[in-house]
Amino acid sequence: xxxxxxxxxxxxxxAFQLIPGxxxxxxxxxxxxxxxxxxxxxxxxLDRNVLVRYWDWLTGFVTGDMGASYSYGMxxxxxxxxxxxxxxxxxxxxxxxxxxxxIPLGITLARWQGGRLDRAFVAMNQVFMAxxxxxxxxxxxxxxxxxxxxxxxxxAVSPQxxxxxxxxxxxxxxxxxxxxxxxxxxKLLRSSILGQMGQDYVRTAYSRGNSxxxxxxxxxxxxxxxxxxxxxxxxxxxxxAGSIIVEQVFALPGLGRLLLVSIGNRDYPVVQCIVVIIxxxxxFMNYLADVVTQTIDPRVxxx
Amino acid sequence: xDLRHNKNFxxxxxxxxxxxALIVMGLFWTPYDPNAMSRDKLLPPSFRHLLGTDxxxxxxxxxxxEGAGATALIGAATVAxxxxxxxxxxxxxxxxxxxxxxxxxxxxxxxxxxxxxxLALVLVALFGGGKYKIIVALGVLFVPSFARIVRTEVxxxxxxxxVASARLMGAGDMRxxxxxxxxxxxxxxxxxxxxxxxxAVLAEASMSYLGVGVPPPxxxxxxxxxxxxxxxxxxxxxxxxxxxIVLLVLGFGLLSEGAGGEHGAA
Numbered sequence: 001x002x003x004x005x006x007x008x009x010x011x012x013x014x015a016f017q018l019i020p021g022x023x024x025x026x027x028x029x030x031x032x033x034x035x036x037x038x039x040x041x042x043x044x045x046l047d048r049n050v051l052v053r054y055w056d057w058l059t060g061f062v063t064g065d066m067g068a069s070y071s072y073g074m075x076x077x078x079x080x081x082x083x084x085x086x087x088x089x090x091x092x093x094x095x096x097x098x099x100x101x102x103i104p105l106g107i108t109l110a111r112w113q114g115g116r117l118d119r120a121f122v123a124m125n126q127v128f129m130a131x132x133x134x135x136x137x138x139x140x141x142x143x144x145x146x147x148x149x150x151x152x153x154x155x156a157v158s159p160q161x162x163x164x165x166x167x168x169x170x171x172x173x174x175x176x177x178x179x180x181x182x183x184x185x186x187k188l189l190r191s192s193i194l195g196q197m198g199q200d201y202v203r204t205a206y207s208r209g210n211s212x213x214x215x216x217x218x219x220x221x222x223x224x225x226x227x228x229x230x231x232x233x234x235x236x237x238x239x240x241a242g243s244i245i246v247e248q249v250f251a252l253p254g255l256g257r258l259l260l261v262s263i264g265n266r267d268y269p270v271v272q273c274i275v276v277i278i279x280x281x282x283x284f285m286n287y288l289a290d291v292v293t294q295t296i297d298p299r300v301x302x303x
Numbered sequence: 304x305d306l307r308h309n310k311n312f313x314x315x316x317x318x319x320x321x322x323x324a325l326i327v328m329g330l331f332w333t334p335y336d337p338n339a340m341s342r343d344k345l346l347p348p349s350f351r352h353l354l355g356t357d358x359x360x361x362x363x364x365x366x367x368x369e370g371a372g373a374t375a376l377i378g379a380a381t382v383a384x385x386x387x388x389x390x391x392x393x394x395x396x397x398x399x400x401x402x403x404x405x406x407x408x409x410x411x412x413x414x415x416x417x418x419x420x421x422l423a424l425v426l427v428a429l430f431g432g433g434k435y436k437i438i439v440a441l442g443v444l445f446v447p448s449f450a451r452i453v454r455t456e457v458x459x460x461x462x463x464x465x466v467a468s469a470r471l472m473g474a475g476d477m478r479x480x481x482x483x484x485x486x487x488x489x490x491x492x493x494x495x496x497x498x499x500x501x502x503a504v505l506a507e508a509s510m511s512y513l514g515v516g517v518p519p520p521x522x523x524x525x526x527x528x529x530x531x532x533x534x535x536x537x538x539x540x541x542x543x544x545x546x547x548i549v550l551l552v553l554g555f556g557l558l559s560e561g562a563g564g565e566h567g568a569a
Contacts, residue, residue, distance in 0.1 A: 003409070004409075004412060004413055007409070007410070007413040008413050008417070011413060011414075012425070015425060015429060016429070126311070126553055126556050126557050126560060127549065127553060129556065130501075130549050130552040130553040130556050131545075131549055132505050132508060132509065132545075132548060132549075132552075134508075134509060134512050134528065135528060135541075135545035135548060135549070138528065138531070138532050138535070138541050138545065139541075139542075139545070141532070141535065142535050142538055142541070146535055146536075237418065238418065240418070241418030241419075241420050241421055242420075244420060244421065244424070244513075245420065245509050245512065245513060248512075248513055249532070259424065260424075260513055260514075260515070263424060263427070263428040263515065266428075268428075271425070271428055275417075275421060275425055278418065278421055279417050279418075279421065282417070282418055
């Protein structure tokens, strides 16, 4: 995992060195003279070897010093302050919703397989998975915001206005991210349970007089949940990435919005930093998924 | 499995055929000029404008047809790039193995670890937006997943008897790889192509929605959805554009589901 993290940070760093256009020229604007440019370049450390700069940047990054933003005139850390919390809160809430919706639903569907609810789900499932989160966000804005007036679209509540109302506002974007993912997880859990139901040990459990629900609860679920746990852990990475878009739909002041604004401003230190942070979170989550799978299923060995 | 009796496959085929028919029709004829403005702004659906009009009085149906065509084209081009590069990289690494395989697959993992939308945004930040740059950027994104699938399959197939037999008949590496092994991995690749197309459509729509995708003169479903969000008082605008995206994705999703592919493999 460490190798992957290092590779990612190196790739991200090198990528931003290839950009056509010189930040020094842009910063100086009409004050541009070759001497000033050289001085500023030296001050920013741009006249040194690429690998030296990468090392400096990396050590700075790890210790929390992420350099200075081009367009805000302050440090990247200051620009990002508070934004990470919004994205983290949104992602965690969406993730919680995915679990809260899909686990009970998947079990219920498998318990009453072929029932009315189950057939409705199988028919609708692909539709839910096909809806992009930003379209779902717009639908939710229309239904809950404009029609039911449960929240004011376009007026994002930030954590400073109190965590209660902030979290209340977050429910809607979190739902927009969660519903398509929940559809996938539900489908996976349902088919995982149904796959286990045909096994020999299930027949044995039945023959000892257990009810369908009893077999499901104490025998099948432990086995069926394994692939689901891995998938759910990996979903968190997707959700973090998905929040970039959904923050835009609901005008949430998170990392995603900052990323887009910074791309527009060509503020590369900020872009670079956000990219590496999000990528690191994703890699870490995937690693965690492996570890969790191994812990609950000793048969799996980490490669 | 007989696909004719598979409900998913049938529904997918109908939806895909419908969307393709609309797109092909849109190449030659749309009800109105998609860019012609009029004073009939934000009209609700009627017989004159089946899906109503937008904030500039343009016919939404015509624009959706144009936009679906552009989006589908970008999706197809993206998958073509990703598939072509993936076949070469995956084929060579899977066939030869060794340190090259190790290095390339490590790099592959590092690229694949970036969430695709994030990587696409980075590429746009680096090289700027525009229709063709988006296609290249998204195409690059899809290389790792195809390369991995091809590599795994090639590595599995190369120890099979028919490969040894071809080798005995004097076939060279490239001939075996592309004439003998390739046709055998097509069934594995097809669902990934369908899923890849869907991911490409969604990625393009997301990027355009965020305003970093296809720039204004070209129609784009994602950007139209972004515009429609400002006019939610006219919900049919957002709904018809969003429905077009959903149908485009749903058709291929159902096809690959019906054909036995697992969702999310690519």
